[in-house]
Amino acid sequence: MGEFKNAGIRPVAISVDSPQTSANLCRRAGYSFTFLSDTDTEVTRRYNLLHHAGGPDGHDIARPAEFLVDSGGVVRWVNFTEDIRVRARADEMLAAARGIR
Amino acid sequence: MPDIAATGLAVQPRRNGLLWAGGLLIIVAVLSNALFFVRMPGQRLLPWLNLVLFVTPVVLLVLGLRRAITRPEVYRGKTAGWILAGLSVFLLAFAVFALYASRNIPDASRAPKVGEQAPDFVLPDTSSKSIRLHDLLSAPMDNGAPPKAVLLVFYRGYW
Numbered sequence: 584m585g586e587f588k589n590a591g592i593r594p595v596a597i598s599v600d601s602p603q604t605s606a607n608l609c610r611r612a613g614y615s616f617t618f619l620s621d622t623d624t625e626v627t628r629r630y631n632l633l634h635h636a637g638g639p640d641g642h643d644i645a646r647p648a649e650f651l652v653d654s655g656g657v658v659r660w661v662n663f664t665e666d667i668r669v670r671a672r673a674d675e676m677l678a679a680a681r682g683i684r
Numbered sequence: 685m686p687d688i689a690a691t692g693l694a695v696q697p698r699r700n701g702l703l704w705a706g707g708l709l710i711i712v713a714v715l716s717n718a719l720f721f722v723r724m725p726g727q728r729l730l731p732w733l734n735l736v737l738f739v740t741p742v743v744l745l746v747l748g749l750r751r752a753i754t755r756p757e758v759y760r761g762k763t764a765g766w767i768l769a770g771l772s773v774f775l776l777a778f779a780v781f782a783l784y785a786s787r788n789i790p791d792a793s794r795a796p797k798v799g800e801q802a803p804d805f806v807l808p809d810t811s812s813k814s815i816r817l818h819d820l821l822s823a824p825m826d827n828g829a830p831p832k833a834v835l836l837v838f839y840r841g842y843w
Contacts, residue, residue, distance in 0.1 A: 587835065588825065591825065591832030592831060592832065592833050593831040594837060597836060597837065598840065598841030600841040600842065602811065604841075606810035609810055617809055618809060619807035620807060620809075620810075621807055629803045630796060631792070631795045634789055637789065637790075645839065645841070646840075647839055648795060649835065649838070650796065650802060651835055652802040652821065653833050654821050656801050657800070658796050658799065660798060661796070666722065668723070669722060670723075671725060683832050683833055
């Protein structure tokens with residue numbers, strides 16, 4: 584996380600969880616970055632990342648995705664995993680961040 | 685060469701090492717897959733190593749079981765072989781199901797691509813304060829400067 588900060592990257596997590604659920608997660612896991620709640624999946628749909636009925640009890644959720652967005656709002660790096668167990672490579676993302684300005 | 689039975693020597697069938705090695709390896713394969721391989725960020729070459737780890741014990745088990753069935757006078761392990769084979773089929777089925785379930789996600793071909801504008805949005809944070817993407821891109825970080833970039837992480841939730 585410190586590496587992100589040094590690279591000038593602000594991490595922002597987005598899920599369908601309510602602000603309360605995300606607040607509990609942050610407290611439990613000690614996360615200090617921004618967590619946003621897309622409870623009605625409106626933004627997830629806008630990014631075309633909806634996983635229809637992908638959550639427990641058939642709830643709509645987001646398929647995992649990471650975007651590096653520069654200060655002009657332009658996407659500079661993306662990662663769409665094919666396997667929900669496989670995470671993004673932080674080194675790839677940091678390399679992309681170094682290429683910005 | 686005289687037949688062993690004809691010599692009158694009572695020879696105990698040998699322990700069937702292939703079977704036990706196969707059974708042990710398949711447990712190692714499933715555990716290493718669950719605990720190590722899928723946790724490697726952005727897999728590249730490692731899935732091949734993982735595949736070898738799964739194929740090897742199956743080959744060992746088939747060979748071990750075959751020699752226990754065809755040459756029971758030399759190799760033991762007919763009963764243990766079937767039990768180990770059954771256990772392995774169960775473990776393999778579990779691993780395949782986990783693989784299928786975790787890859788059963790919609791593709792992201794219509795999601796924003798590199799070079800495109802990230803769609804703006806306003807969403808509540810953990811204290812229900814409305815946050816706009818534009819603000820995240822321009823608000824100063826701890827060092828007083830705005831961030832070079834924002835990393836948007838969409839995750840499945842239900843934590």
